[in-house]
Amino acid sequence: MTEPLHDPQAAARFAARLLAWHATHGRHDLPWQRDPDAYRVWVSEIMLQQTQVATVIPYFERFMRRFPTLRALADAPEDEVLHHWTGLGYYARARNLQRAARMVRDGAGAELPRDPAALAALPGIGRSTAGAICAIAWGMRTPILDGNVKRVLARQFAIDGDPAQAATERRLWELAERLTPQEDCGAYTQAIMDLGATLCTRTRPACALCPLAESCRARALGDPARFPARRRRRVLPxxxxxxxxxxxxxxxxxxxxxxxxxxxxxxxxxxxxxxxxxxxxxxxxxxxxxxxxxxxxxxxxxxxxxxxxxxxxxxxxxxxxxxxxxxxxxxxxxxxxxxxxxxxxxxxxxxxxxxxxxxxxxxxxx
Ligand code: SF4
Incomplete structure (x- = not known):
């Protein structure tokens, strides 16, 4: 693929292929995709941060039944929120979710801000989650760079640095920025996350089915799973x-x-x-x-x-x-x-x- 940082047409082709694939093969029936208001997208993105989709679905549905609105979440006792998170792990996510809901409830407007920087300033919401909320809920052109997207981009451009290193992450953000289209940002965001979760998986990427195979440098090099570089496993005490x-x-x-x-x-x-x-x-x-x-x-x-x-x-x-x-x-x-x-x-x-x-x-x- 021609370097998209210098070729807007290559970037447009990248998005078009991804969108066409997603329209036919993407996931469209996940619970948070029904009525994707900002609150539902936010909760789903936080639950999905460290957890597989199949595990998240029942938790998300129970959570939404008990806390159907940001206000309901903000007003609930913390014990109940943690109760609905029991088994999902990484409990700081639940505590931050409720802290952020309370900050929003008590702030001007009492609604999630439609501004990625203001969203990213709330507890537990980083730049990528803020981007996903803005793109999926409001169609804004806000790139994301979660683990799945990092993997897809590192393979497309054969970037072999550790994505946890600042220089590699900066490079990946530049690519994410450049590739995010002007239109259909919500669908594009779902599409690239889906591709990473379903085809471009960590150990066995299904390149034969991939709509981006033609432009993928890691595939051309013959060993796509080598990208991105794996972090050396630490021996835990x-x-x-x-x-x-x-x-x-x-x-x-x-x-x-x-x-x-x-x-x-x-x-x-x-x-x-x-x-x-x-x-x-x-x-x-x-x-x-x-x-x-x-x-x-x-x-x-x-x-x-x-x-x-x-x-x-x-x-x-x-x-x-x-x-x-x-x-x-x-x-x-x-x-x-x-x-x-x-x-x-x-x-x-x-x-x-x-x-x-x-x-x-x-x-x-x-
Ligand atoms: S061709 Fe293979 S490695 Fe490249 S993006 Fe597609 S699934 Fe991933």
């Missing part, structure tokens, strides 16, 4: 902890709200203590009564972006707990199966196991 599953005589479980930032920020979890700490003493410290029995469960591993966590649940049974412990609003007694709270996925799994088979985990070796 390991951390260990214990999670105290403290149950009272009624089967209620003590949960603690985690601080707003950090891992599982703002979610409800079992009290966490260091791996070397005595669990019975820690239980006594937290609920001011000694446990009647304790049993260690099987450790599980959870990987975060920057470390692996090996968590060992310790099941502790306690008698009645002094009332003043319950006055702390970061602690609740929770009956598994009830309440709309946000949990990290491993916490939810343990709570579900307790709900379904309370005696399996219980006090066999007291």
């Amino acid at each position: 390991e951390r260990q902890c214990q999670l105290l599953v403290i149950r009272d005589a009624d089967g209620a479980v003590l949960l603690e709200k985690r601080p707003p930032s950090g891992i599982w920020g703002g979610l409800w979890s079992f009290p966490e203590i260091p791996a070397h700490e005595d669990a019975a003493l820690a239980c006594d410290r937290i609920v001011r009564v000694a446990p009647l029995g304790a049993r260690r469960g099987n450790a599980f591993r959870h990987t975060f972006s920057h470390f692996h966590l090996e968590a060992t649940p310790v099941f502790l049974e306690v008698p009645a707990v002094p009332a003043h412990v319950l006055a702390d609003d970061r602690l609740i007694w929770y009956k598994p199966g009830g309440g709309n709270l946000g949990f990290a996925a491993p916490v939810k799994r343990l709570l579900d196991a307790l709900h379904e088979a309370p005696d399996v985990i219980a006090w066999s070796d007291r």
